[in-house]
Amino acid sequence: MKYKSTEQVLKTISDKERIRNFGVIAHVDHGKTTMSDSLLAHSGIIAPSAAGKALALDSMKQEQDRGITIVQANVTLSYAKADKEYVINMIDTPGHVDFSGRVIRSLRAIDGAVVVCDAVEGIMTQTETVTRMALEERVRPVLYINKIDRLIKELRLTPEKMQETLASVVKNFNSLIDTYAEPEYREKWKVSIQDGSVSFGSAKDRWGFNIDIMKEKGASFKDIYAAYEKDGSVEALAERVPIADAILGMVVKHHPPPHVAQKYRVPKIWKGDLDSDIGKAIVNCDESGPAVMMIVNMALDPAAGPVAIGRLFSGTISDGDTVNIIDSRREGRVQSVNFFMGNQREQVGKLGAGNIPALLGLTEVRAGQTLSSIKGINVFEGIKYVSEPVVQIAIEPKHPKDLPRLVDVLKRLTIEDPNLVVKINEESGETIIAGMGVLHLDIATTLIAENKVEIVTSPPLINYRETVRGACEAVMSKSPNRHNKIFMKVEPLEAEIADRIRDGTLSEMKDKKEVAKMLRELGWEPDTAKNVMRFDPRGNVMINATKGVQFIQESTDSILSGFDDVMKEGPLAREQVRNCKFVFTHFVPHEDPAHRGLAQLGPASRRACMGATLMASPTLLEPVLAIEVRVPQDMIGNVATVISGRRGKVLDTQQRGVISIVTGELPASETFDLSEAMRGQTAGRAMWNTHFKAWAEAPKSVQAKVMSDIRKRKGLAPDPPKPGEFIDKE
Numbered sequence: 001m002k003y004k005s006t007e008q009v010l011k012t013i014s015d016k017e018r019i020r021n022f023g024v025i026a027h028v029d030h031g032k033t034t035m036s037d038s039l040l041a042h043s044g045i046i047a048p049s050a051a052g053k054a055l056a057l058d059s060m061k062q063e064q065d066r067g068i069t070i071v072q073a074n075v076t077l078s079y080a081k082a083d084k085e086y087v088i089n090m091i092d093t094p095g096h097v098d099f100s101g102r103v104i105r106s107l108r109a110i111d112g113a114v115v116v117c118d119a120v121e122g123i124m125t126q127t128e129t130v131t132r133m134a135l136e137e138r139v140r141p142v143l144y145i146n147k148i149d150r151l152i153k154e155l156r157l158t159p160e161k162m163q164e165t166l167a168s169v170v171k172n173f174n175s176l177i178d179t180y181a182e183p184e185y186r187e188k189w190k191v192s193i194q195d196g197s198v199s200f201g202s203a204k205d206r207w208g209f210n211i212d213i214m215k216e217k218g219a220s221f222k223d224i225y226a227a228y229e230k231d232g233s234v235e236a237l238a239e240r241v242p243i244a245d246a247i248l249g250m251v252v253k254h255h256p257p258p259h260v261a262q263k264y265r266v267p268k269i270w271k272g273d274l275d276s277d278i279g280k281a282i283v284n285c286d287e288s289g290p291a292v293m294m295i296v297n298m299a300l301d302p303a304a305g306p307v308a309i310g311r312l313f314s315g316t317i318s319d320g321d322t323v324n325i326i327d328s329r330r331e332g333r334v335q336s337v338n339f340f341m342g343n344q345r346e347q348v349g350k351l352g353a354g355n356i357p358a359l360l361g362l363t364e365v366r367a368g369q370t371l372s373s374i375k376g377i378n379v380f381e382g383i384k385y386v387s388e389p390v391v392q393i394a395i396e397p398k399h400p401k402d403l404p405r406l407v408d409v410l411k412r413l414t415i416e417d418p419n420l421v422v423k424i425n426e427e428s429g430e431t432i433i434a435g436m437g438v439l440h441l442d443i444a445t446t447l448i449a450e451n452k453v454e455i456v457t458s459p460p461l462i463n464y465r466e467t468v469r470g471a472c473e474a475v476m477s478k479s480p481n482r483h484n485k486i487f488m489k490v491e492p493l494e495a496e497i498a499d500r501i502r503d504g505t506l507s508e509m510k511d512k513k514e515v516a517k518m519l520r521e522l523g524w525e526p527d528t529a530k531n532v533m534r535f536d537p538r539g540n541v542m543i544n545a546t547k548g549v550q551f552i553q554e555s556t557d558s559i560l561s562g563f564d565d566v567m568k569e570g571p572l573a574r575e576q577v578r579n580c581k582f583v584f585t586h587f588v589p590h591e592d593p594a595h596r597g598l599a600q601l602g603p604a605s606r607r608a609c610m611g612a613t614l615m616a617s618p619t620l621l622e623p624v625l626a627i628e629v630r631v632p633q634d635m636i637g638n639v640a641t642v643i644s645g646r647r648g649k650v651l652d653t654q655q656r657g658v659i660s661i662v663t664g665e666l667p668a669s670e671t672f673d674l675s676e677a678m679r680g681q682t683a684g685r686a687m688w689n690t691h692f693k694a695w696a697e698a699p700k701s702v703q704a705k706v707m708s709d710i711r712k713r714k715g716l717a718p719d720p721p722k723p724g725e726f727i728d729k730e
Contacts (some may be wrong), residue, residue, distance in 0.1 A: 009078050009339070012085045016259045016285060016354050021311070022251050023106050023139070025093040025130040026116035027596070034168045035116060035146065035203035038092065039077060051270040054691050074309055074340040079248045086252050089356045105296040107137040108269065108380070109356050112255025115141050115173070115248060118627045119165065119200075120150045120657040125174045125628055125691070130175075132180040138265045140189055142197045142254050143173050144247060148204045152228045155657045159221040164709035170198055197254045205234045206244035210250060217241055219267060258354030259285035262313060270313075272378030281314040287352040290314030291323065291373040294380045299358075300412050307338070308359045308371075315373060317357055318350035325362075326370040326379050335361030373437040381504075389421050389434035390623035390668050390692055393441055394458035395448070396431065402453050406431070409451045413444060420444055434463060437625070437690060438671060461713075462669045464540075464706065465621040465695050466570030466577045468492055477607035478728045479600035485728075486559065488608035490616050497522055498539035498579040507535040512597040512691055518618035534560050536567045551589045558598040558649040559584065562605025571610045572618050573710040574722045578695065582609060597681070609711065611726035620703050621695040623668040629678070633660045638681040645677075646670035647699070665693055669706075677702070 003275050024036055075087040091106045107113070112632035113134045117127055134141055145166055151157045158167060172189045181189055191197040193211060200207025207227075209219050219241050227237045262285045266274070275280050281289025295310035317323075321334045338345040338358040353356045365371065370379040399407045410422050410431070421434040435441040438460060448455055478485055497519070500506045509515045512530070519529035533542040533556060542563050544553060563582060570577040589595045627648070629639050633655065639662050640650045648666025655661075671690060678686050696704060708718040 010348060012078070013088045013352070013355065017257050018084065018086045019089070019354050020112065021089045021110045021249050021258060021261075021354070021356060022084060022112040022114060022253050022255050023110040023133060023134075024116060025107075025113050030195055035144065035201075035243065035247065036075075036090065036116075038203060038206050039247060040075060041206075041244070046510050052074040058286050074358065076339050077248070077355075079244075079252065081249055081252050086248075088248060088251060091356075104137075107139050107296055109309075110139055111258060111261035111265065112251060113141045114144050115140050116144050116146050116203075117169060117173070118156065119145050119148070119169065120145050120147065120659065121630070121661065122169045122656060123176065124581035124661075125626065125663070126689070127173075128176055129691075133177045135177065135180045135182070135185070135189075138182075138261075139183070139269050140255055140261075141177070141191070141192045142183075142199075142250050143170065144199045144201070144208070144250075145169055146201060146203050146226060149205060149228055149234075150657065152225060154332050159225050162221055162225075163548060166198075166200060167193070177205050191613065195254075196250060199247060201241075201243045201248050202234075203243060204240040204242050207234070207241050207686055208246035209241040212249060212253070213241055213246055243528045262354075266313065269381045270378060271381060278314075278374070283414050284314075285298055285353045286314050287316050289314040289353070290377075291317050291321070291371070291376065293317065293323075293357070293371045295365055295367055295371065296370050298365070301345075301360075304360050306360075308362045308365045309340070310371070311462060312351060312353050312355050312357055314353045316350055316352045317359070321373065323371045323373055325365055325374050326372055326375075326377060328364065328369070332362040332364055332371075334359050352413065381508075389419065389436060390435075390463050390569055391438055391441060392421075392432050392434035392461050392463055393445070394430045394432050394461070395445070395455045398454040398456055398565055405451075406448070406453050406455065409448050409453055413447060417444075433552050436692065441602075460672055461586060462623060464573060464575045464698070464710065466572050466575050466613075466618060466625075467579050467621055468613055468616035469619050469697075472612050474583075475608060475611045475615060475723070475727045476730070477604050477611055477726055479596070479604040480602055481595060483590035483591075483595045484600055484604055485586075485588040486562075486584070486608045488582060488584055488605075488612045490580055490609070490612040493539065493541060493577065493579045493581040494522065494708075497541070498525075500534045501541065502537065502539045507537060515725055521610075533584065536564070536577075538576050540567050540580045541708045542582045542583070542584060545583050545585050546587050549587045549589075551593075553588060554593075555587070555596060555601055558601035558629070559587075559605040561598060561602040562607070563609055565602075565606050566609040566613065570618070571614050571726075573707050573715055574621060574716065575620070575710065577613070578621070580613070582612065607726040610721070611723050614723040615724065620707060621705065622696045622698040623705075624665050624693050624696045625668050625671060625690040626687060626693040627662075627664050627666060627690045629662040629664075629686050631662060631682055632658065632660050635685060636660050636662060637681045639678070639686060640664075642674070642677050642681050646674070667696075667698075668692075701703070 017658055075090050077090060079086045079088050091110055115127065115131055117123060150163045151165060158653060170191060170193060177190050178186060196210045196212040199208050199210040214220060217240060223237065227234050263283055266283045270282060276282055278290060278292070291312065292314045293310050293312045295308045297309045299307040299309060301307050317334060319334060319336050323332055323334060325332055328615055335351060336347050337351055338360065339348050340358055345358055397403050414420050414422055419436060420440070423432045423434070433441065433444060434445060441460060445455065445457055468490055469492065472488040472489055474487045476485055476487050506515060506518060515532060516529040520526055528543055531544045534545045537543055542560065567577045569575070627643065631639050636653055643650055643664045643666055646666045647670055648664055650662060650664040652663045653660055678688060707720060711718055
């Protein structure tokens with residue numbers, strides 16, 4: 001059956017009208033992977049009896065043990081509707097927010113998303129996050145409401161009440177589209193029960209339908225009710241209305257084929273000249289144009305090495321082709337072009353635009369990069385991650401002889417997961433891995449162990465940030481040779497501008513006039529707006545406010561090197577700096593270039609930035625996590641006790657059927673023993689997840705201790721320096 005599918009796929013693939021690229025996105029534990037299994041079974045890729053239990057796309061041992069999806073899996077399905085064969089490329093993505101980086105990359109490769117939502121719990125935080133990400137990438141959503149059986153078995157709803165509940169879920173989902181979709185797509189992309197862009201079902205029991213199937217098969221909510229409440233058979237329901245027909249039928253009907261989608265998606269994700277020959281080929285998904293592909297995921301095959309998976313936007317890619325890795329200006333040679341069928345790879349020799357190939361042989365490629373058969377083209381827009389690593393641990397091999405193996409394993413892990421950050425401290429030699437949360441690091445260390453490297457880990461450490469609360473007058477610092485003077489002041493940077501720098505809106509603009517225009521619109525004076533020296537990606541900026549000073553142009557790089565150093569490691573605890581606006585006010589250089597090189601101006605600029613920061617009420621920011629807990633109603637008080645006992649607060653409580661959903665927030669530093677505390681207080685009856693919410697000023701009561709602990713860990717004196725250590729008198 002599987003091989004027949006491969007042949008069908010290759011026969012159909014030449015007609016773009018019959019290709020669909022879609023992903024499955026959802027809140028954690030709402031049933032995405034179980035649903036995906038049923039789609040695989042329908043295509044003959046796994047046995048129908050195993051669907052819903054096999055979790056075939058969760059191929060990592062970790063995923064099957066924990067019952068969550070960590071990596072996104074690619075699969076190509078064959079599907080027939082109204083006597084037409086379709087090729088459907090599907091990506092199943094993680095729902096747990098620690099892995100949202102993988103979700104964002106997957107969205108780049110697809111044109112439509114099936115958003116899976118629990119009938120009782122409705123739209124949850126992560127449903128909102130992934131839907132927002134999809135709309136930002138111009139990926140069209142449809143809605144599948146899962147676990148309908150809970151409405152009958154747990155809530156005891158009548159067929160009429162069931163329909164009311166489901167209508168309110170649809171209404172809430174459409175309000176997300178109202179909030180996050182661009183005006184042009186707001187009405188067009190709203191989902192509706194009447195047009196079949198909403199399906200209902202139970203992935204576990206393998207049945208599903210929408211209005212089209214109800215009409216075709218004469219099925220109704222009364223049939224579902226009968227199957228669960230009376231002596232009906234759920235198996236018979238799955239035979240009559242298999243879930244795959246509902247989902248894949250919805251995908252074929254409402255999701256666009258690649259050549260249609262690229263016309264409106266490419267202008268958003270590729271900033272090259274759309275009227276050039278290359279631009280036209282990409283917009284039109286032209287198989288005969290140059291090959292242009294964006295890599296969205298790297299998998300590592302123990303036998304074949306790295307597998308680069310991505311979306312081919314134009315051209316055709318074949319075995320043996322030489323391609324340019326545009327981002328790193330290197331070349332690579334494609335050994336073989338493959339497809340994923342389930343979690344198996346099939347060799348196909350070549351694939352045309354609009355598909356999701358898996359390429360072997362490209363050892364230098366990384367997720368997020370652009371490949372092309374020609375040189376010098378624009379790369380695809382950088383992928384914006386909604387979170388950043390906030391927890392880290394130090395690791396070392398238990399046996400020193402295993403160090404080379406550990407380095408090798410870490411290299412492979414970061415190829416597969418760019419959101420896992422590995423840093424080696426040059427001075428101490430310790431290896432630090434930073435992740436999105438405790439779960440992310442837990443999975444990384446388990447994967448290292450599975451690779452037969454025994455490691456010793458430190459307790460988890462929180463990443464902090466530094467910023468200023470106030471402003472300071474310009475301070476002066478001299479270069480080491482005392483022949484150059486740099487004057488610097490600092491103040492807090494407006495949050496909106498800092499966010500625009502971090503998300504790339506401002507920092508990736510090439511045209512200085514456009515930058516100045518946007519800054520003026522955001523409230524800056526024209527003089528300040530046109531004199532930006534540097535946007536720092538952490539959300540800081542350096543302004544040149546000097547007037548008529550000599551040698552400024554040739555000294556700029558040296559002065560910026562000092563600024564860059566301080567943004568990476570602030571004065572309080574050598575943590576990254578954010579949301580600061582530095583103003584370079586005056587410069588007294590030495591006449592002789594030999595006396596004002598990088599070795600002189602870099603340290604002077606660094607000292608000036610440090611001194612100014614210390615004069616402007618510096619403070620530490622800690623990461624705050626949002627928490628969402630699902631718990632029986634009688635346990636709400638216990639959950640509130642756990643949260644408030646950890647410097648957190650409960651923000652809202654909602655009743656969803658027999659379950660209550662408590663939302664709140666708490667500092668990341670208070671979450672290390674959250675599992676034990678929550679289990680103890682709720683007798684193991686709570687399900688929860690956390691995700692990064694914001695950076696907030698750490699309370700005065702904890703700042704001194706935190707600062708001292710970080711400084712000791714980094715081998716520094718326990719107290720932060722005084723401004724006088726960096727500021728010079730005339």
